Amino acid sequence: MTKLLIYEDNPQLREGLTMLINGSDGFEVLAAFKNCNNIIEEVNAWNPDVILMDIDMPGINGIEGLKQLRQVNTDVKILMLTVFDDNKNVFQAISNGANGYILKKTPPARLLEYITEAQSGGAPMTASIATQVLKMFSSMNNEKGEDYHLSDREKQVLQLLVEGYSYKMIASEMFIAIDTVRSHIKKIYEKLHVNSKSEAVAKAFKDKLV
């Protein structure tokens, strides 16, 4: 038996969801609330398997409720419910540990599938949301900056710089003279258009060279 809590401010929808789910074998709505003001106590008291969480609620909204709850409970599965597949909210919800993100227009049969999927460790998402997630993902990782044409040896030196090695330590790590380290670093600075170690390190992070 999958036990649920529902957070949804709209009374019609709240009742509708409750009846739908309670009317299905294997599911039980323990309680339904119209806001997240006491979510931590409520979840502790009822110990549900899955939470259906509306995003747009007065007072503490769904994202905030999610954040608060995740501070103290990382086990319960949380399915976010929303009307729009709004970019910002999707991002926020997922970053804060939501297990799934589905649109309210999802047909009832599908909703039950999603709940089951979430409970068993899956990540149910409406198709349009999944697409958005992939897009965000690729957009944030793809732009791997220019290629500065660092030689293998230069990359290695830069790597060690980033790890906080001094010239002396790099020399001993790479079995070369400290003056050679200098030469490499000078070249690196030219190629990266910087003129200090910390700038090089910063650039390495920014441009994901390491």
Next chain:
Amino acid sequence: MTKLLIYEDNPQLREGLTMLINGSDGFEVLAAFKNCNNIIEEVNAWNPDVILMDIDMPGINGIEGLKQLRQVNTDVKILMLTVFDDNKNVFQAISNGANGYILKKTPPARLLEYITEAQSGGAPMTASIATQVLKMFSSMNNEKGEDYHLSDREKQVLQLLVEGYSYKMIASEMFIAIDTVRSHIKKIYEKLHVNSKSEAVAKAFKDKLV
């Protein structure tokens, strides 16, 4: 009619997929190849709607093929096929513009659903993959590191260090003496448990302090 290309090195699986798909209404396999060596020409020649792409192939693997193809074609939908839900490959595939990522053990009926979903702009993923994607997503944004209790002024100094300022420049930027800058930086190093500028910069990036 959904037109497909298949890239898969295993002959049995390649034939099996082809027959399965050709035997289903509304789907047609235009051609099937055992490697990606000529993927760009092939896609141009056949102009498919969807590509099924194995990841583990000799020569140019699926990820590489994906990368190459996406350089010149961002329209065709690409579904990655793999045996394992291996973290690194999932990440790579998605970052490089794959439209979906499914396991080879996916049952035939489900596979056809996934193809349809990809074609209509969705992002079909096996449940275990979807979960991984969300985890990667949240892990890369959530862990905002420890709080090192830097004072406001110290944060400001660190910020400038990260931007490549020297002590002298920081002093003039903040209208304080260079010795005061030293004091602040010494304190910062203590709090961050580092002992050089570049380590502090690296730590600032890693722990998202800036």
Next chain:
DNA sequence: TGTTCTATAACATATTTATGCGGTTGCTGA
């Protein structure tokens, strides 16, 4: 064959950084 690139290395010098010590002021909270 000569040119270019990389890796290696040395020497010199100026600047920057790291670290120690010391101190004053002003605010805040117990």
Next chain:
DNA sequence: TCAGCAACCGCATAAATATGTTATAGAACA
């Protein structure tokens, strides 16, 4: 009212870094 802390400043010194110039050897390339 006193302790603690943040912010400010100074002096001294050793270490590390930045920058210049120069040079050799091997590999890659046309």
